[in-house]
């Protein structure tokens with residue numbers, strides 16, 4: 001059994017689309033099918049349910065036409081129902097050659113939902129299968145609610161398998177997601193041992209968060225094909241996630257798949273945008289945090305020969321590792337980010353940048369790579385001799401009242417405080433600063449230009465860079481960077497005072 005290839009049927013376009021609120025367009029469906037088959041090399045895709053809608057029909061037809069042109073029609077499958085000719089005719093008209101026929105895998109469903117005897121059900125199934133065969137369609141069967149069915153009555157499952165004629169694969173869905181790894185292994189083993197010549201699929205649902213664990217159990221029991229959806233989309237808690245399934249099979253079993261791992265992140269992002277459902281940041285394999293090392297100790301470990309290495313390298317799944325900058329950053333995270341930006345800084349400058357990053361990390365959640373050049377410019381532009389220190393300030397903005405500011409500066413070791421009102425908060429701040437220097441019989445440089453920028457990507461929590469142009473004898477610029485625009489302007493002003501007093 002060692003090295004056996006496990007096949008994957010992806011059902012994002014059928015079972016995944018049953019997630020409430022999701023409806024892919026025809027074009028999106030074609031793009032997804034292409035990516036699944038061409039880029040990821042997934043063995044087969046289930047792309048539609050028969051007789052659902054005109055839109056479903058058009059999309060299915062479109063996908064089949066494309067697949068036929070690319071010699072992949074045998075990898076397209078569609079869900080059909082026990083309805084003699086109706087599903088088969090619908091599927092035939094799309095151009096598809098494989099029907100996954102939904103049969104009742106539990107006696108409870110059969111008697112209570114359809115009010116039929118097992119004998120009648122077998123008769124109907126076989127008629128439907130025969131009709132499909134005559135139309136040139138291969139048939140696999142789903143034993144719907146198999147997990148409850150086999151738990152209640154093993155003989156009913158045997159009866160079905162013994163009497164349904166001419167099907168290619170038998171697909172075992174845990175429709176309500178009730179299994180655990182032990183019961184999955186037990187039930188799958190019973191069938192694989194009793195029917196060594198038949199081919200079985202397992203279809204997991206994630207109601208207990210056990211979908212991937214159950215998938216691992218089923219392949220260990222000898223199941224040859226498993227069902228997944230991208231990002232685990234599906235009804236309720238969803239299906240087995242493709243990315244996790246592949247990682248689990250490759251890293252935790254002796255089996256292989258034929259899929260291309262390094263397209264995993266791409267397909268996950270594509271489905272995120274088409275479905276409008278984002279994966280949680282801490283989702284295994286494809287979540288944003290998986291690609292981000294926040295802790296400085298970890299980044300250092302990566303530098304020193306992958307001390308924090310595990311097999312789930314982001315690069316393996318087509319992602320790129322990021323080193324988050326924040327209050328837990330270390331020197332190594334700074335270096336990794338500088339490398340990415342192609343910036344070289346000496347030890348001293350790196351230390352200052354790190355200090356600033358930690359400072360900002362306390363104020364906001366995350367400092368990003370895009371923020372870093374601003375911080376560097378800020379740190380390197382700050383004069384070394386600081387004669388003026390900002391001890392305290394407050395800005396007041398109130399309805400029907402002129403904006404006002406309080407400023408307390410320390411100049412050459414002496415603290416002075418002033419208050420002022422102005423046309424805006426920053427104007428009030430500048431007037432207060434100006435009045436402090438008036439006391440010292442000095443006139444501060446005049447503000448001639450003021451520009452505010454935020455890093456590309458412009459999130460509301462991004463850092464703000466303020467560049468102010470001043471005029472004294474000559475004109476010069478200073479810069480301030482902060483999460484808040486007023487604070488950035490104030491920092492640029494303090495930088496200006498220090499530069500000005502140096503001359």
Ligand SMILES: [Zn+2]
Nearest residue numbers: 015173175203
């Ligand atoms: Zn399902």
